[in-house]
Amino acid sequence: MRKYESIYDKLRQLIQTNGLHSGAKLPSIRILSKQFLCSKSTVLTALKKLEDQHLIYAVPKSGYYVVDHQPPYIPAADDSIDFATSSPTWHAFPYKDFQHCINKAIDTYQEDLFRYGTPNGLPSLITEVKKLLETYQVFTKKDNIFITSGVQQALTLLSLMPFPNNRKTILVEQPSYHLYMDFIKTYQLQAIGIQRTTNGIDLNQLEKIFRQDNIKFFYSMPRFHNPLGTSYNRKEKESILRLASKYDVYIIEDDYLADFEQNKKIDPLFTNDVHERVIYLKSFSKIMFPGLRIGLAILPNALKTSFQKYKNTIDIDSSMISQAALELYLKSGMFERYRTQVSEAYTRRAKVLRQSLELHLPMYKKPLETSMHSHIILPKxxxxxxxxxxxxDHNILIDTIQGNYLDGFYREKILKLNVSNTEEYKIEAGIKAIAAALNNNKNHFF
Known part of the structure; x- marks a missing residue:
């Protein structure tokens, strides 16, 4: 081991064992060189390595100080099988790659960090986002793209702002995204539901609602619905677009899992929208990590001014550092490489889930599609x-579906299953345990 590496290891251990606490000043370079019987340049090399790892920082004409004494978090072994968590597997993300982008973003955009951003978002990010959207068959102009603090913020703004059709009632699929259901209930918004099942929605009922119920917009997840895991077919999407144009209803298309689509022939609703009825939302929470807090909203021209006005009153602009880091992550090609890798991994999990359901729970109705979200329908x-x-009690974690519904709406007996945070080798064992519980405890559960 080289001398500077030995010095680095000893100082790192002091920091991480709290021998040098956060904010403590390190001994001077002269003292360290005497202590370790080496040259000042060797000490400086060790200090530079500590600084690169963000364990210490330099103050000109003062010295070096400890940033943090905590070691990187290492997850404890977990024997549970988690079908409840919908967030991505955190340890699969290449943190080092993104850390490079954050550090570079701070260097590149240091002056911009001291100014308020542009209302639409960082212009250079919008340029990269436009290219990314085209890989989803979403073609739009830069002026129609808005960067938001996650899709949740976009949904909030769209729900509160006025629309050109001067209507107030929101139509949502039932079940639907639980946080948006919570938002509707918390703000007591005027909303009604339409049932979505493994067979889709009743298009005749949709037309009746559009015609009679003063609908402002229809919030929908056409692809990989959360929590059902189902997708609309081409004819259903064509019918929804036709009805929206006929009855002057806008559609919010939440395409949060676009990155996991394996069939390149399947397009979002937005692709075939010729009447500017569709508001397209895209999240980075599932393909990257929720803490990034960056979402995309592609708006029809008629909504841009109002959306921008409402957004300015909430946060002026989304996190500049997150935007700049994401821009570099996209531009460098890191995102494309990571997207391919994680999409393939999640697709394998989805296939294992599908096969396990067919093998161990063949008697229960389930969707035909393969998705990391799925469900089975239980008897009433x-x-x-x-x-x-x-x-x-048997370390199988399942979340209730109650929060995915509006109050008072009819609820099917659905057991929702999510494998985005479940190791592939655990999936079949978990489904087998669910089957055993249902088959061996009928007097208790039925």
Whole structure:
């Protein structure tokens, strides 16, 4: 081991064992060189390595100080099988790559960090985002792209702002995205639901609602619906677009899992929207990480001014550092390489889930598609809460579907399953355990 590496290791251990606490000043270079019997340049090399790892920082004419004494977080071994968590597997993300982008963004955009950003978002990010959107078959102008603090912020703004059709009622699929359901309930917005099942939605009912119920917009997840995991077919999407144009209804298309589509022939609703009815939303939470807090909203021309006005009153602009880092991550090609890798991994999990459901739970209705979101429909007499508690006692984690519905809407007995945060080798064992619980405890759950 080289001398500077030995010095680096000893100082790092002091920092991480709290021998040097956060904010503590390190001994001077002269003292360290005497202590370790080496040249000042060798000490400086060791200090530079500590600085590069963000363990210390330099103050000109003062010295070096400790930034943090905590070691990197290492997850504890977990024997549970998690079908409840919808966030991505955190340790699969290449943090070092993105860390380079953050550091470079701070260097490149240091002057911009001291100014308020542009209302639409960082212009250079919008340029890269426009290219990315085209890989989803979403073609638009830069002026129609807005960077938001996650899709949740976009949904908030669209729900509160006035629309050109001067209507107030929001139509949502049932079940639907639980955080948006929470938002509607919290703000007591005027909203109604339309049932979505493994067979899609009743298009005749959709037309009746569009015609009679003063609908402002229809919030939908055409692809890989959360929590059902189903997707609309081409004819359904064509019908929804036709009805929206006929009855002057806007559609919010939440395409949060676009990165996981394996069939390149499947396009979003936005692709075939010729009447500017569709508002397209895209999240980076599932393909990267929720803490990035960057989402995309592609707006029809008629909504741009109002959306921008409402957005300015909330946060002026989304995090500049996150935007700049994401721009560099996209521009460098890192995102494309990572997207391919993680998409293939999640697709494998989805296939294992599908095969496991067919093998161990063939008697229960389930979607035909392969997705990391899926579900089975249980008989009406099943006590689903007791089942979930029983499975939790056996380290099988399942989340209730209650939060995915508006209050008072009819609820199917759905057991929702998500494998985005479940190791591939655990999936079949988890489904087998669910099957055993249902088959061996019928007197208890039925």
């Amino acid at each position: 007499q099943v006590d689903i809460n007791s089942l979930i508690h029983h499975l939790a």
